[in-house]
Amino acid sequence: MDLFSHLLDGLGALMGITPLLVIMAGVAIGILAGAMPGISPSMAVALLLPFSFGMTPSMGLVLLCAIYLASNYGGSITAVMVNTPGTPSAVVTAFDGYPLTRKGDAGTALGVSLVASVAGGFIGIIILVLFSAPLARMALKFWPAEYFALAILGLSTIASLGGGRWLESFMAVLLGLLLNTIGLDPLSGVSRFTFDVVRLYDGFSFIPVLIGLFALSEVFSGIESGEVGIPPVQPDKERSPWPTVREYLKLKYSMIRAGILGTVIGVFPGAGGTIASFIAYDVEKRLSKDPDSFGKGAPAGVAAAEASNSSSVGGALVPLLTLGIPGSSSAAVLIGALMIHDLQPGPELFTRHPEVVYTLFSSLFVANIFLLLLGLLGARLWIKAALIPKRLLYPMIFAFSFIGSYAVRSSLFDVGVCLVFGLLGWLLSRSKIPVSPIVLGMILGTMIEKNLRTTIMMGGVSLFFQRPLSLTLLVLAFASVVIPFIREKKRTGGGL
């Protein structure tokens, strides 16, 4: 009961005009920043960090966490409306969100992504408040062997991503893994395929690649197909574009499953919301009665992606608050914010500054409510984007792609990267090769390589099979690739 009285105290501290305005501003900024391609949640938090210096530690943290939470949702708006994931974790939201919009059902896509975000956000916070200690203990059981196995499990989701085109998916994921070898070797620091270009030392910046592969390639395909007028499918004027409560309720189990998965995966530093959304999507597709609808506009796909990446915020705060270790790059910026205010992140925060911790917890609940309200308000505007004629929309996407790519590191090099990946994405989609496995390969490549080599340094390959957790994850990954094949074979009567 102690917990609840602390939470109520925290909530009490927020009941004033200033704190509520701070949260509202944070949520509004977060939504807008997340929706801008090129500004990831961690950048949004970092950009507003200096504003928190002049506030009290609690208010500063409340502002930054509201931004963090809301920017994870904001990324889905552009993903759904124009196939441009504003954040890496919104890639998966685009899989089904954009097809829904193309079918003229942008309202469903926007509504489901918002409601799933809020639901996921709540699940993440509840788990954070109630179970942070046991989750932190679990995180400590994860050695490099387990991180490797988790990444392999993530990679195994390509088996379902390609929608039957497994060979093409496989090629694309390999391409992603290969692209990941560019840059400094993560363990020895030797430079690989960098041609002495300092900009390549850290490999390709992820956001320009993402914008190129998704947004620009879509523009190129659109120009090629000659559809430059008003989108072919108009929203139905008779019917309300928004889903009914019953339609949302149909997705409740998808949201809960994805929310729990997202929180748990978000706990592990380096894994985070993006991997969580791929795995949650994969799980939903496998459990679905109609798996073929995934990738063509299944609301459950949007719900899984959004619920899991929003819930990962709660997850990422678990190691931050219990161990002083950031669970994501945004959480790392929060550590900086704490340090500026002379607060040490970690367990001491609970004992020495409980008011900060519980105000933070309560503010996350409040921020989620604001997210729902502001999101609903905003959605009425965003949905109009579906009515913009392509001949206006394409130049806008083009311009924002370049600005977004430049903004990441203030570098023209990244604009070039975006353009090249745009062409690559267009060429690949002409050959019916899916681009999302490239993204997956690039996200997981470093994680796989580093943890594989670290495990071998620690005790050889056998370590993967001696540790029960890593063995379990590897078996799961193996099964999730092989079982669909066997099923397919049985159905078609042999031959692949």
Add this chain to the structure above:
Amino acid sequence: MKRIIAVLCLVFLVALIPAAAFAAYPEKPIRMVNYVGPGGLMDVTSRKFVSIAAKYTDATFVVENKEGAGGLVGMQAVLEQPADGYTIFAATTSNIAKVLTSKKNVDEFIWGFEWIAMLMQDPECLIAAKDSPLNTWEAVHKDAMEKNGGQLWTGPAAGGNDHLMAMKVWDKSGMSAKWIPYSTGPEAMMALLSGQGAVYVGNPADIGGREGFSIIAVARKERLAKFPDAPTFVELGVEGLEEEAMWRGFAMKKGSPEEAMLWWEELLKKVAADSEWKEFLEKDGIDVVDYGREKFNAQVRKDIDNFTVYLKKYGLIK
């Protein structure tokens, strides 16, 4: 009439010339380029420095973040600017190590700078998990000798400052071990807590606020006032590790005006004596210094020589 206006304009412009030539530095905002993102260690340090410097100067500082390639991106960005003293690079020891391990041109990336203000020395130390059986230097050393190179040490990137410190410890104490690099220091500390390694190499501030860690050896002449239980290497019988520290400081492009460099050296003296600045750093066991050009350049030269020896010895460079 037109001619008169033209002449008046000319006179006005000429009158401006001496003002421009003799205007005291700084007459425009000074950009402070950081190689880490907002919230990173050097970023926090720069912003704190700026807030305290405001007590002593009206100059405007703009803290910028140019991340990437362990500082090479930021260094390059500063070197591409004119040598007018208005772009400063906020550096740490790690940048020197990075230039060496990535085999960049030392004359360009290190001596293309004038090292004008060294702010502090953050002592290097060895950290162990409190509950581990290896929670004293003696136990670690004994275990290392038994494992004969098989003991695991954790820390951030290979070839960085902490890895170099580890090599020095192994060399001076006649033991050997393996370096397991993690993406960040905190991740390496988490690995230590979960039993993946025996020792984490870092700085005293790393254990602040976190539970379950203890400092088992400090590379300093005397014990730290903040951590009186942590022994120095000399006390533990290991010689030659009395002054191992990570420094943070500011550098300016070589050839910048003398006036600008003097201004910085003076500002540093004032900030270093400020009680708020001292408190901010000393609570983490950091030693505040006020090294100007001469001492800072000498420190950088010493680091290069020292790092080169160990990087060669352990095969990271040829």
